[in-house]
Each structure stands twice: as C-alpha cells, then as structure tokens.
Amino acid sequence: MGHWCRICGETKANEKFSGKGHKNHICKQCALKPKEKIDEVDQTDEIFGFLKQSHISSKNIGRLKRLVQESRSIQTIEKSDFFKKSDFLDF
Numbered sequence: 001m002g003h004w005c006r007i008c009g010e011t012k013a014n015e016k017f018s019g020k021g022h023k024n025h026i027c028k029q030c031a032l033k034p035k036e037k038i039d040e041v042d043q044t045d046e047i048f049g050f051l052k053q054s055h056i057s058s059k060n061i062g063r064l065k066r067l068v069q070e071s072r073s074i075q076t077i078e079k080s081d082f083f084k085k086s087d088f089l090d091f
C-alpha cells in the first residue's frame, strides 16, 4: 500500500514520505522543490477543481480570477480556455 503525492501525482511507498509530508500528501522528493513550484501545483489544482463544479459561488469566482491571473503554471492555451469558460460563467 502506498501513499499519493499531490505534487507529482504518483503513488509512492510510505517511506517516501516524511511524517509531515504524509499529512500534506507531499513526498520527500517533492518537498525539496521550491515553494513556488508547490504553490503552482496547488493553484492549478484549485482552479481546475473549481472549473469542475457546475455552480461556482461569486466568492469563489473572485478567488478563481485572482488565481488565474497570478498563476504562472497555467499555459496560455489553458488560460484562454479558462477565459472562454469564464465568459460563459459571466464573470
């Protein structure tokens, strides 16, 4: 039985996680990555998590807009898709 790392998306053996990493779902290898890298993954996950919801509250829409603007991890093409969808969402 392994443990899932939310940064690299791989399931790894439990010993690949530190105690804290276990709780945070970050393997030892990914824990060494710069904080910006980890933030990028988190922000991207958050954005796509919102996009999967059929209803997004206005509070979350504000958060989404800010995340997308700040995020460096989202490729231009994905950003344009996002803004297409955001038109539909009536931002």
Ligand SMILES: [Zn+2]
Pocket: 005, 006, 007, 008, 009, 010, 026, 027, 028, 029, 030
């Ligand atoms: Zn990892």
